[in-house]
Amino acid sequence: MATTVTIGEANTYFQQQVLYSQPWDVLDDETKMKALNNSERVLYRYYRDLYNLSDSSKYMPKxxxxxxxxxLLRQDESVQKQDFGVTGLGVSGINIQMQGNRISEIAPEAQAIIEEDQEENGDGSYNGKFGWLVM
Structure with missing residues (x-):
């Protein structure tokens, strides 16, 4: 079970904030939980220097x-095949060509939310829980 989010909270978010949420809307609760579990695991692994599942004061934005x-739910078979290096598919004369590059593991909107969470406010403080120091 996901540590930081619930299916109910996610349902509310998608109902109120996301116009094209059908891939989420049509799922049963078991599959929704799998998607939340997988997403949380991937994001906390990817952003481990910024957020920590073991410390509730260091959770990322839900x-x-x-x-x-x-x-994850919007990715179709062609995206999944591309992750394995497939560059083209053909069935009955219909061909689909792909770049052969992996699609970003992190959702662009999730990246934007995290970047916004980490932005400096202009007074030396940060919106997020961490700041950057470049030396």
């Missing part, structure tokens, strides 16, 4: 997990 879940 919206990032919801958007990551929808991103």
């Amino acid at each position: 919206e990032a997990v919801y958007e990551q879940s929808l991103w």
Whole structure:
């Protein structure tokens, strides 16, 4: 079970905030939970220097997990095949060509939410829980 989000919260988010949420809307609760679990695991692994599942004061915005879940659900078979290096498919004279590059593992909207969470406010403080120091 996901640590930081619930199906009910995600349902509310998608009902109120996301216009094209059908991939989420049509799922049963078991599949929704799988999507949330997978999204949370991927995001916390990818952003481990910024967020920590073991410390509730260092959780990422829930919206990032919801958007990551929808991103995963929107990926069709051609995207999954592309992740394995397939560059083309053909069936009965219909051909689909792909770049052969992996699609980003992180949803663009989740990235934007996390970047916004980490932005500096202009007074030296940060919206998020962490700041960057470049030396």
